[in-house]
Amino acid sequence: MSRIEIRNLVKMYGTHQALHGINISIQPGEFCVLVGPSGCGKSTTLRMVAGLETISDGEIVIGERVVNGLRPKERGIAMVFQNYALYPSKTVYNNMAFSLQLSKMPRAEIDRRVREVAEILELTQLLERKPGALSGGQRQRVAMGRAIVRDPEVFLFDEPLSNLDAKLRGQMRAEIKRLHQRLKNTIIYVTHDQVEAMTLADRIVIMRDGRIEQQGTPDSIFHDPDTVFVAGFMGSPAMNLIDCVVTPDGLRLGETDLVCTTPEGLRAGDRVTFGIRPDDVRPAADLPNGVHATLPVDLIEQLGTEKLLHFRAGPHDLIGKTGGRMDLAEGSAQTLAFDMAHAFFFDADTGRRIR
Numbered sequence: 001m002s003r004i005e006i007r008n009l010v011k012m013y014g015t016h017q018a019l020h021g022i023n024i025s026i027q028p029g030e031f032c033v034l035v036g037p038s039g040c041g042k043s044t045t046l047r048m049v050a051g052l053e054t055i056s057d058g059e060i061v062i063g064e065r066v067v068n069g070l071r072p073k074e075r076g077i078a079m080v081f082q083n084y085a086l087y088p089s090k091t092v093y094n095n096m097a098f099s100l101q102l103s104k105m106p107r108a109e110i111d112r113r114v115r116e117v118a119e120i121l122e123l124t125q126l127l128e129r130k131p132g133a134l135s136g137g138q139r140q141r142v143a144m145g146r147a148i149v150r151d152p153e154v155f156l157f158d159e160p161l162s163n164l165d166a167k168l169r170g171q172m173r174a175e176i177k178r179l180h181q182r183l184k185n186t187i188i189y190v191t192h193d194q195v196e197a198m199t200l201a202d203r204i205v206i207m208r209d210g211r212i213e214q215q216g217t218p219d220s221i222f223h224d225p226d227t228v229f230v231a232g233f234m235g236s237p238a239m240n241l242i243d244c245v246v247t248p249d250g251l252r253l254g255e256t257d258l259v260c261t262t263p264e265g266l267r268a269g270d271r272v273t274f275g276i277r278p279d280d281v282r283p284a285a286d287l288p289n290g291v292h293a294t295l296p297v298d299l300i301e302q303l304g305t306e307k308l309l310h311f312r313a314g315p316h317d318l319i320g321k322t323g324g325r326m327d328l329a330e331g332s333a334q335t336l337a338f339d340m341a342h343a344f345f346f347d348a349d350t351g352r353r354i355r
């Protein structure tokens with residue numbers, strides 16, 4: 001187990017600045033997920049830790065060593081990519097053994113490691129197969145096995161599940177989590193999937209345009225977002241976000257009769273973004289103490305255990321939730337309740353949270 005320190009990391013691609021001074025301090029054994037929209041710099045950061053990209057400025061420490069000048073294989077890392085890059089002509093056994101063979105490890109030790117890891121990943125029955133005869137999930141496990149046999153100080157994952165279907169993704173996510181509980185290696189994991197970030201991470205780092213927008217535990221990122229960007233990015237369906245102007249009475253959402261008192265420090269005329277998660281907008285019967293408003297529900301999505309209620313508040317399309325068994329008709333006006341204890345307010349100009 002090694003700590004990883006990323007200090008003031010800068011990446012220039014010619015004149016394009018992809019990273020603007022990234023600072024992340026990852027504790028030994030911590031599972032750190034880098035998440036953010038396409039092009040925000042997640043992969044670039046990971047590839048610089050791996051030694052696959054040069055460092056324009058700043059410092060990367062793995063364990064006790066500054067690794068800026070070290071080649072990838074000298075860094076004590078193993079990387080699992082999105083396209084597993086298995087050797088098609090080699091068996092599963094030889095795919096897993098290959099890097100150890102290159103390092104001239106004794107055959108008996110290679111055999112012990114490959115079989116032990118195959119057992120952990122339930123690949124023992126497949127060791128003589130070639131990748132072409134494996135399912136997507138099995139190939140993904142071989143790619144992980146190939147990384148694990150090397151017993152690296154640090155694992156780097158670059159969107160390892162993005163080629164799998166939804167069900168398999170869920171299964172592999174749980175397997176990666178179990179593997180981490182068992183091996184306790186330090187991990188940096190890149191994804192653009194916020195569900196993966198929430199479920200896997202000890203620490204989530206949300207990136208945007210080459211900068212860190214916020215980092216913290218999944219709980220703190222979800223329940224205590226610093227910015228409207230983080231609030232809107234984490235959570236599915238996304239938080240309802242509505243730009244509005246504070247009136248002398250408080251806050252009015254569009255032309256509706258929903259008015260709430262505003263947090264201290266806001267004055268009439270201030271422009272704010274009001275945020276509330278779909279979980280906190282319910283039919284009034286579910287939430288008697290909320291702020292009530294009667295609004296037209298124009299679409300209901302049945303998800304099984306719950307239903308999503310799409311409704312309009314003035315010009316805004318919003319989403320609420322109710323239990324899957326609740327009987328509601330599309331196109332009818334419903335009295336909805338907003339749980340204002342869980343509402344958020346952001347400065348409409350800067351996007352910063354107003355606390």
Ligand SMILES: Nc1ncnc2c1ncn2[C@@H]1O[C@H](COP(=O)(O)OP(=O)(O)OP(=O)(O)O)[C@@H](O)[C@H]1O
Nearest residue numbers: 013016018036037038039040041042043044045192
């Ligand atoms: N080799 C390169 N040359 C020039 N620009 C690059 C290069 N690689 C990445 N970039 C740019 O750097 C920025 C960050 O790219 P990066 O691949 O790290 O983003 P990402 O967050 O991993 O995105 P994605 O989720 O789409 O993979 C982007 O603007 C991208 O266009």
